[in-house]
Amino acid sequence: MRTIGYGLAVGAIVLGWLAAACGDTVRTHDGRTFQGRVVSEPNAATVEVETELGRIALAVSEVAGIDYGTTSPAGPKAEAAPNAPGGGRAAPVDAGGGNSPGVDERQLLAEPLAESERALTAAEGAAIWKQFLAEHASGRPADLARERLAVWQDRVDRDLVRFGPTWLARGEADRRNARADELLAQAEAQKDLEDAGKLYDEAAAAQPFRADIPFAKARRLIRAKKYPEACTALEQARTVQPDHVAALNNLGVLAAAQKNWPVAFLQLGRAAGADNPAALDNLAEAMFLAWEAGSPRQALAAVERKVEQIVAELHRGGKHVGQARWGSAWIEQARYEQIRKDNAVVDAQLAERQARFALAEKKQSEADAALLSLQRDFLRRFGRRGAGPAGRDVRGQFAAADDQARQARQEADKLRKEIDELRAKRTNAPHPGRLILIDLDARTELASLSAPPGTPPQ
Numbered sequence: 001m002r003t004i005g006y007g008l009a010v011g012a013i014v015l016g017w018l019a020a021a022c023g024d025t026v027r028t029h030d031g032r033t034f035q036g037r038v039v040s041e042p043n044a045a046t047v048e049v050e051t052e053l054g055r056i057a058l059a060v061s062e063v064a065g066i067d068y069g070t071t072s073p074a075g076p077k078a079e080a081a082p083n084a085p086g087g088g089r090a091a092p093v094d095a096g097g098g099n100s101p102g103v104d105e106r107q108l109l110a111e112p113l114a115e116s117e118r119a120l121t122a123a124e125g126a127a128i129w130k131q132f133l134a135e136h137a138s139g140r141p142a143d144l145a146r147e148r149l150a151v152w153q154d155r156v157d158r159d160l161v162r163f164g165p166t167w168l169a170r171g172e173a174d175r176r177n178a179r180a181d182e183l184l185a186q187a188e189a190q191k192d193l194e195d196a197g198k199l200y201d202e203a204a205a206a207q208p209f210r211a212d213i214p215f216a217k218a219r220r221l222i223r224a225k226k227y228p229e230a231c232t233a234l235e236q237a238r239t240v241q242p243d244h245v246a247a248l249n250n251l252g253v254l255a256a257a258q259k260n261w262p263v264a265f266l267q268l269g270r271a272a273g274a275d276n277p278a279a280l281d282n283l284a285e286a287m288f289l290a291w292e293a294g295s296p297r298q299a300l301a302a303v304e305r306k307v308e309q310i311v312a313e314l315h316r317g318g319k320h321v322g323q324a325r326w327g328s329a330w331i332e333q334a335r336y337e338q339i340r341k342d343n344a345v346v347d348a349q350l351a352e353r354q355a356r357f358a359l360a361e362k363k364q365s366e367a368d369a370a371l372l373s374l375q376r377d378f379l380r381r382f383g384r385r386g387a388g389p390a391g392r393d394v395r396g397q398f399a400a401a402d403d404q405a406r407q408a409r410q411e412a413d414k415l416r417k418e419i420d421e422l423r424a425k426r427t428n429a430p431h432p433g434r435l436i437l438i439d440l441d442a443r444t445e446l447a448s449l450s451a452p453p454g455t456p457p458q
Contacts, residue, residue: 024049025067028058033309038066046242056270059242061117065110105141116148120162122155164209164240180207184216193224204236211241215440218250222437222447227254245271245442249279253435256286257449261295269306275314278436278443283307284328288431327429339427346426353419360412367405374398 026034026049034056040048046057047066112132119125129149136142160167163176180203187199200217207213218233231254237247252267264286271279287303311325324336331339374397435449 026058027064027066028062033313034058035309056266057242061114062243063110064114065107105139108136109141109144112145113148116152122152122160122162122167126152126156176206180204180210180213184213187220188216193220193226196220200233209240211237211244211247212440214240215244215247218247219439219446222250227257230254243270243274245274245276245279246438246440248274249276249282249442250437250446252279252286253282253437253449256282256289256435259289259293261286261290261293261299264290265299265303265306269303269310272307273310273313274442275317275319276438276442278438278445280307280310280325281328281432282435284325284429284431285433285435288327328432329430343426346422350419350422350426353415353422357412357415357419360408360415364405364408364412367401367408371398371401371405374401 024036024038026038026047028034034049036056037050038047039050040046040057046059047063049056049058112128116125116128119128126149129145129152132145133142133149136145155167159170161170161173163173168176183199183203183206187196187203190196190199197217197220200213200220204210204213204217214233214236218230218237221227221230221233231251234247234251234254238244238251241247248267248271252264252269252271255261255267256264265283268279268283268286272283283303283306287300290303291300307325311320314320320330322333323330324333326336326339378395378398433450437446437448438444439446
């Protein structure tokens with residue numbers, strides 16, 4: 001299976017349009033949205049967004065548009081590098097004014113630029129620009145469109161085919177792909193893991209723009225439980241194809257197994273955002289494990305907001321309409337709202353009892369310490385039998401301290417029981433109890449990692 005998903009720059013027009021901003025929303029062609037702050041350089045091949053869950057890098061070809069929060073979308077003057085995908089040197093694009101397209105015109109050009117850079121054949125790319133010119137025959141956008149069409153038509157005339165971010169003669173591309181297929185087949189048939197790894201690497205060197213090759217290596221390493229090495233191979237697959245759902249999911253699972261929660265939430269969130277049920281379940285399990293590990297509540301709240309965004313995107317796509325995500329289950333929205341309402345009441349009561357319990361434990365600890373101190377002082381001064389009025393006085397203090405410790409202990413025990421009863425009233429979100437690694441098709445289970453039993457997040 002050949003994967004053409006390499007993060008391609010789409011030329012100076014879009015790159016000039018993408019500028020750093022605060023409070024931005026980045027929209028992708030597959031319907032995802034990412035909110036945060038765009039931090040990528042104007043001439044970068046990826047759009048990087050600083051979000052609550054960490055930094056997300058998107059190939060420019062994935063981006064359908066950016067809604068800037070507090071700054072103008074007109075970026076600084078940018079110019080494509082001589083070897084930028086698309087061929088040749090593109091015309092510079094100013095941030096509005098002159099002969100350069102304005103903001104609306106850049107928006108107009110963004111879609112055909114992105115679509116053409118995703119084209120698998122030169123003829124498909126040329127057809128996109130021909131269609132654009134049929135609808136927009138004059139003006140600065142049309143001039144730029146003719147320049148792009150000329151590049152694509154040249155590829156058609158020379159019978160060039162896409163090879164990652166470049167274009168090669170069909171014969172050369174076929175030869176390299178065939179060699180990669182041959183080496184990949186040999187690696188899959190090789191029983192020795194080390195020898196197989198060398199063959200996978202040779203296949204990747206012959207065709208470095210296919211995500212299925214490093215993913216096949218990762219699959220083999222996962223089955224051998226060589227997880228650190230598998231992560232390296234999965235990262236290679238994701239470098240080739242940034243939105244590789246199976247690679248994102250598996251990286252998130254392995255990060256969760258290592259309690260690396262920021263990476264786990266980021267990768268699983270991206271995979272789940274592609275409407276992958278396994279990744280969504282893994283996100284629920286990772287949240288449970290993070291809670292068990294004592295992850296801060298605000299970190300988990302950020303992931304909950306991410307899940308809500310994913311659910312909203314699914315609703316917009318006509319999926320799970322009228323339902324909400326509760327842990328690893330889909331339930332009716334009305335029931336979800338009632339559960340949240342009831343749990344909020346219980347949580348408030350729990351917070352009050354837990355505060356009192358902490359105070360009771362502190363009192364008990366102080367009383368126990370005072371009791372121990374008096375006991376040691378008594379034995380040091382009077383021995384085990386005691387002596388006279390002074391000994392009786394210390395024994396009286398000892399009895400009072402013992403009574404205080406007993407009362408504090410009883411109060412703590414009572415509050416502990418009330419806390420357990422309140423927790424029993426709470427409706428807890430279900431979770432799978434395991435983390436699932438998936439295969440290349442993003443559906444088939446490759447392996448699973450069992451999660452320790454415990455109480456779901458409170």
